[in-house]
Amino acid sequence: MKTNLSSQIKLDRIPKRYYAPEGEIELAALTREEKAYTRIFETMNDGSEYIANHVARIIKLNLDKKGKCVMALGAGMSTHSVYAKLIDLYRRGEVSFKGVTVFNISEFFPLRDDGPSTLQRLKEVFLDHVDILPENIRSIDPAVTKEDMYEYCKDYEHSIDECGGLDLTLCEIGPQGALAFNEPGSLATSMCRLVLLSGEARQSIANAYKTENVPTTAITLGLGNILKSTRVITMAWGENSASIVKAAVEDSVNSNVPASFLQLHNHVRIVVDLSAAEDLTRISNPWKVTSCDWNDKLIRRAIVWLCDQTQKPILKLTDKDYNDWGLGELVALYGSAYNVNIKVFNELQHTITGWPGGKPNADDTYRPERANPYPKRVIVFSPHPDDDVISMGGTLKRLVDQHHDVHVAYETSGNIAVGDEDMMRYFLLMDKIAPKFGFDTPGFKKMSDDVKAFVASKTSGNIDTADVRFVKTMIRQAEATIACNYIGVKPENVHFLRLPFYETGTIKKGDLTEKDIQIVKDLIVSVKPHQIFVAGDLADPHGTHRVCTDAVLAVIDEVKDEEWMKDCRIWMYRGAWAEWEIDHIEMAVPISPEELRFKRNSILKHQSQMENAPFLGDDDRLFWQRAEERNRATAQLYEGLGLASYEAIEAFVEYIPIR
Numbered sequence: 001m002k003t004n005l006s007s008q009i010k011l012d013r014i015p016k017r018y019y020a021p022e023g024e025i026e027l028a029a030l031t032r033e034e035k036a037y038t039r040i041f042e043t044m045n046d047g048s049e050y051i052a053n054h055v056a057r058i059i060k061l062n063l064d065k066k067g068k069c070v071m072a073l074g075a076g077m078s079t080h081s082v083y084a085k086l087i088d089l090y091r092r093g094e095v096s097f098k099g100v101t102v103f104n105i106s107e108f109f110p111l112r113d114d115g116p117s118t119l120q121r122l123k124e125v126f127l128d129h130v131d132i133l134p135e136n137i138r139s140i141d142p143a144v145t146k147e148d149m150y151e152y153c154k155d156y157e158h159s160i161d162e163c164g165g166l167d168l169t170l171c172e173i174g175p176q177g178a179l180a181f182n183e184p185g186s187l188a189t190s191m192c193r194l195v196l197l198s199g200e201a202r203q204s205i206a207n208a209y210k211t212e213n214v215p216t217t218a219i220t221l222g223l224g225n226i227l228k229s230t231r232v233i234t235m236a237w238g239e240n241s242a243s244i245v246k247a248a249v250e251d252s253v254n255s256n257v258p259a260s261f262l263q264l265h266n267h268v269r270i271v272v273d274l275s276a277a278e279d280l281t282r283i284s285n286p287w288k289v290t291s292c293d294w295n296d297k298l299i300r301r302a303i304v305w306l307c308d309q310t311q312k313p314i315l316k317l318t319d320k321d322y323n324d325w326g327l328g329e330l331v332a333l334y335g336s337a338y339n340v341n342i343k344v345f346n347e348l349q350h351t352i353t354g355w356p357g358g359k360p361n362a363d364d365t366y367r368p369e370r371a372n373p374y375p376k377r378v379i380v381f382s383p384h385p386d387d388d389v390i391s392m393g394g395t396l397k398r399l400v401d402q403h404h405d406v407h408v409a410y411e412t413s414g415n416i417a418v419g420d421e422d423m424m425r426y427f428l429l430m431d432k433i434a435p436k437f438g439f440d441t442p443g444f445k446k447m448s449d450d451v452k453a454f455v456a457s458k459t460s461g462n463i464d465t466a467d468v469r470f471v472k473t474m475i476r477q478a479e480a481t482i483a484c485n486y487i488g489v490k491p492e493n494v495h496f497l498r499l500p501f502y503e504t505g506t507i508k509k510g511d512l513t514e515k516d517i518q519i520v521k522d523l524i525v526s527v528k529p530h531q532i533f534v535a536g537d538l539a540d541p542h543g544t545h546r547v548c549t550d551a552v553l554a555v556i557d558e559v560k561d562e563e564w565m566k567d568c569r570i571w572m573y574r575g576a577w578a579e580w581e582i583d584h585i586e587m588a589v590p591i592s593p594e595e596l597r598f599k600r601n602s603i604l605k606h607q608s609q610m611e612n613a614p615f616l617g618d619d620d621r622l623f624w625q626r627a628e629e630r631n632r633a634t635a636q637l638y639e640g641l642g643l644a645s646y647e648a649i650e651a652f653v654e655y656i657p658i659r
Helices: 024-030 044-066 077-091 118-125 149-162 199-209 223-228 239-249 258-264 296-310 319-324 328-334 337-351 387-401 420-437 442-457 466-487 514-527 544-559 593-604 623-640
Strands: 038-041 069-073 100-104 106-109 168-172 193-196 217-220 231-236 268-273 377-382 405-410 494-496 531-535 569-573 587-591 648-655
Touching (some): 044 069, 044 077, 044 168, 044 268, 077 118, 077 168, 077 231, 100 118, 106 118, 296 319, 319 328, 319 337, 387 569, 387 587, 405 514, 420 466, 466 593, 587 593, 593 623
Parallel strands (some): 038 268, 069 100, 168 231, 405 494, 531 569
Antiparallel strands (some): 106 217, 569 648, 587 648
């Protein structure tokens, strides 16, 4: 059972010479936009192994030189794979930590018995598994008071100085470019201090520690302490980190991106995987720094970029435009600007279809979906009970209207996203109508009273009771059912899978298990679809989309050799958190103004997810607003390239099962 296939999705095939060139001259050319030393590896595993080996060398160097090594360590999620590699090195006898002193780079304040602790996490994932001496583990004293905080922080810094200073600081690049808990606005001269945690940081901590009980403040070594370290190694993994890695490495030093101050350090190493590096120039726009290994996707990306730079549609680009913007190589390769232009224009034109299930009895040579079989059996997997309409509501309506047998499968109950106020509206209604319809029984009255009492006394971190979770689940199922009825999906084709991994009642979710995957498999095998639509929102800040996608991909991996599965195509959608870049889009479904209004109304059927939805994230727009603006932006991008003008476009990328 493979439960992490989403992490192996690669939209680009990046030549190794872009991220791991063999020669120093080529490396210097490729990295000329980068202001801090950056190493890119194909996977997190490769990057973690490199860091662990480098840390081991630093430890040995310092032990040989002065008999000790002093390190400041972070406990962020990205560091855990590095610590696992260091444990392996220790167990193989390749490194010892007896002469190492570790300073915890940050700690939550105040520390609660039932709350998270970075020191406890460091011990769990690393320190308890190696031979470091207990007296050499230094951390924040949880008994310190706010009144003594200033002096205590000075003493913590002094203890580092007494050890001879930091030989190495190892931590991750966190949300918004934070280092330790130095968030945007931190100065290069900032020292050890008490800081207020932002909402985004607290959400990230809640996810990492799988708890709702997150303090609002923490004590952290400052950027000044980190920059005084002889060496600094920091890391970032995954596409969520791509934009902040670029800002830290290529943009100017800026207090809004604390990690950018690493550009001022002479011995820093920023280690990332390909996904986290995708916005760096040598990966995203390699033509700016080297001759390219051109393929269709890279050519498309380059031409879209060129259109943006020149503010011209594709078919108006000239030889001079290509040469002026460093893309003369393409003109030489294809003979003229026109030849490149028409190639890319036709490719983009062929992604557009008003028949997402395939147009029956039509020549499908240049269509993204095949004409036959018709009608098709289709399953749309929706992580939460509204992602289907948010991300592909227009396409879903088209599939139904074009007479395909459409199933919608809601993978989780989504009950945690129902606010107490929304739930209480239903109880107020039920209380009023119970006498009229004869269900004002003692049992109902007791449940109603219990729920009201629970909500009245509820405090932050309280887990909803089983009755409350059930009611919230039913609210979301009712809303999803109404939306499906509105679209025209047959009632028997609406499936509420309620995968067990989600049903914890808290932000903390369980791990994906065989039980979850079997539920998904039972549906897929029973329907034997010709099309599967699955969430490709790998940047989902809460992680549920990725887990749900992994469940579907795990089943696809199990059944990929079945005869019926060979005739099935898998399409990935986005929309809740981001949109596909145009160079990756393989199917673009236009949406008319009327259809866009219909999509909005479909989203609005999910009333509990409007203004009071607790998980809108950093984006202040409501989900229907996000969806409309993203769909319109995709259409405007196509129009700006000289293609047909549409009100909006929903975009999809095909997933090819890994062999």
